[in-house]
Amino acid sequence: MVQTGAALTPSERILWRSGPNLITVFAQTQGAIDAARALAGVMALARSDDRLRRVVQDGPLPQWGPEQALDPAAHLKVLRAPGLIGPEGAATLLDTLRRQALPGDRPGWQAVVVNPDGPSDRAVSGLALHLDHAIGDGTRLARALLGAWRHGSAPDGLNMALPVTTFEDLSRTVDPRIDAVPPATLRLRLPSGGASGRIGALIRAGAVVLERQELFGVLPPRQRASVSIARFASRHSAQGALRNDARMVRMRVSESAGDIRGLRIVPPPPEALYRLKLGLGGVLPARWLRRAVDAEFSAPGQVLTIIPGHAGWLEVGGAPIRSVMALAPAMGHPPLALTGVSYRGEMHLTVSARGPDGRGVSAEAAETLRDALVAT
Numbered sequence: 001m002v003q004t005g006a007a008l009t010p011s012e013r014i015l016w017r018s019g020p021n022l023i024t025v026f027a028q029t030q031g032a033i034d035a036a037r038a039l040a041g042v043m044a045l046a047r048s049d050d051r052l053r054r055v056v057q058d059g060p061l062p063q064w065g066p067e068q069a070l071d072p073a074a075h076l077k078v079l080r081a082p083g084l085i086g087p088e089g090a091a092t093l094l095d096t097l098r099r100q101a102l103p104g105d106r107p108g109w110q111a112v113v114v115n116p117d118g119p120s121d122r123a124v125s126g127l128a129l130h131l132d133h134a135i136g137d138g139t140r141l142a143r144a145l146l147g148a149w150r151h152g153s154a155p156d157g158l159n160m161a162l163p164v165t166t167f168e169d170l171s172r173t174v175d176p177r178i179d180a181v182p183p184a185t186l187r188l189r190l191p192s193g194g195a196s197g198r199i200g201a202l203i204r205a206g207a208v209v210l211e212r213q214e215l216f217g218v219l220p221p222r223q224r225a226s227v228s229i230a231r232f233a234s235r236h237s238a239q240g241a242l243r244n245d246a247r248m249v250r251m252r253v254s255e256s257a258g259d260i261r262g263l264r265i266v267p268p269p270p271e272a273l274y275r276l277k278l279g280l281g282g283v284l285p286a287r288w289l290r291r292a293v294d295a296e297f298s299a300p301g302q303v304l305t306i307i308p309g310h311a312g313w314l315e316v317g318g319a320p321i322r323s324v325m326a327l328a329p330a331m332g333h334p335p336l337a338l339t340g341v342s343y344r345g346e347m348h349l350t351v352s353a354r355g356p357d358g359r360g361v362s363a364e365a366a367e368t369l370r371d372a373l374v375a376t
Contacts, residue, residue: 001050001241004066008056008134010278012244016062016134017286018293020175021329023138024098024130025145025341026114028090029319031125035113035162038127038317039076042111045144046070051135051242052107060283073163074106079114081167082123090124091183091362094327094350096167097130101175108132113162113317127316133329136242138230142307142326142341144242179333184366185325186349188373198347199306203227205372206302206336207253209365215355216335219301226300227251228334247274250300297332309343323348333358336365 008016015021046052047070055065084093093114102108109131115123129145136144174180190198210216210224228248281289297303305328314321324341327350337352353365 002054002064004054004064006064008062008064009243009245010275010282011247012134013062013282014278014289014293015244015329016056016058016132017282018290018331019132019134019329020102020178021133021331022098022100022102022130022178023133023136023141023329024094024128024327025141026090026094026097026126026128026325027145027314027316027321028124028126028323028325029316030322031319033113033116033125033127033317033319035078035116035317038113038116039072039111039162041316042076042127042129043070043072046075046107046109049144049242052109052131055105055107056132056134058104068107071106072160075109076111077113077163077165078116079112079128079165079167079170081115081170083167084114084124085122086124087185090323090325091185091350093124093128093167094185094325095180095182096170096174097128098327098329099174099178099180100130100170101173102130102132108135116317125319126321134244137244138305138307138326138328138339140242140244142309181352181354181360182362183327183350183352184362185323186351186366186370187323187346188349188370189345190347190373199229199304201373202306202338202340202347202349203229203251203253203302203304205369206304206338208372209336209353209368210301212368213353213361213365215357215359215361216301218356219335223299223335224301225253227253227302227304228297228300229304229306230328248303294332297334299332301335303328303332303334303337305339307339307341309341309348311345313344325350327352338369 050067053067053070055068056062057065102110112128114128115125190201210219228250230248281292307326309324324343325348326339326341328339333354335353339350341348351362351366351369353362354360
């Protein structure tokens with residue numbers, strides 16, 4: 001719970017002032033989905049955490065505004081988009097939602113039921129949620145969502161006509177400040193050996209992408225070997241209310257790094273210096289802050305966000321979830337950004353890659369990443 005007038009944490013303040021920075025999650029379902037039930041479940045989640053009922057009030061020191069009455073029509077919609085087909089369609093949906101402009105006069109989140117009548121001609125169906133990263137980190141959001149799905153959506157659904165939109169309408173409301181870097185998606189089983197072994201294999205495979213893709217050859221070797229990962233920094237946030245105080249951990253890849261224990265962690269700055277850096281980031285002019293954030297996240301060759309998921313089947317709106325895809329904010333311009341969600345013993349990966357010239361190469365990077373992981 002937060003109080004009206006409470007300041008954002010230093011991390012949240014930087015995310016808010018350097019934004020828009022959005023987290024997007026898409027649960028793709030098998031078969032038809034009951035839109036009213038699915039969205040009633042989202043509304044129940046919003047009622048359980050007041051950050052989803054508050055607006056951030058901008059200013060030199062952003063703070064949480066008073067609670068607002070939840071207006072389903074302002075946050076919920078149904079998307080009918082038969083042209084979103086297969087993995088490419090899911091990736092296009094993620095990228096378009098990631099770039100949606102969220103109005104500043106209401107809480108910064110939106111939920112979309114996609115093609116609720118079920119897959120037709122291979123069109124994707126499911127539930128998507130995107131929200132401002134200042135509201136909460138990916139691990140807390142995933143835990144809240146997975147917990148809601150595990151316990152089932154509200155059985156009675158919503159007693160209202162839900163707004164219906166098309167993909168063309170959605171495309172017209174993207175935020176021009178957010179670059180379009182169409183991602184690619186992968187779903188595969190990672191090598192055994194526990195979480196550290198699987199994440200280590202993923203990092204090594206990412207290093208292979210940067211080594212083998214010709215256009216990354218101009219990157220300095222030190223950058224290609226550098227990794228920034230949020231998974232361990234946010235492990236403590238697996239439980240509790242939404243919040244964002246996660247840290248990035250910088251690592252370096254070595255030839256012998258078979259798992260995470262073989263990776264060298266770059267020593268973090270002293271705690272006092274880290275807090276000073278956060279404090280300065282919260283008061284810098286927004287233009288300078290964005291430049292600093294871009295430089296920070298563009299420095300490593302890889303930026304990883306790994307979100308723990310669920311081992312068994314989950315449902316949303318009465319339909320089984322076949323995959324869970326997520327897309328972390330596109331902060332800076334890292335050559336390779338991976339967002340992974342573990343679900344049913346598999347890692348569901350979203351791959352965003354761009355060359356030094358800014359050209360998106362996510363599909364090529366995903367193919368090389370898959371080959372490297374299969375060969376592990």
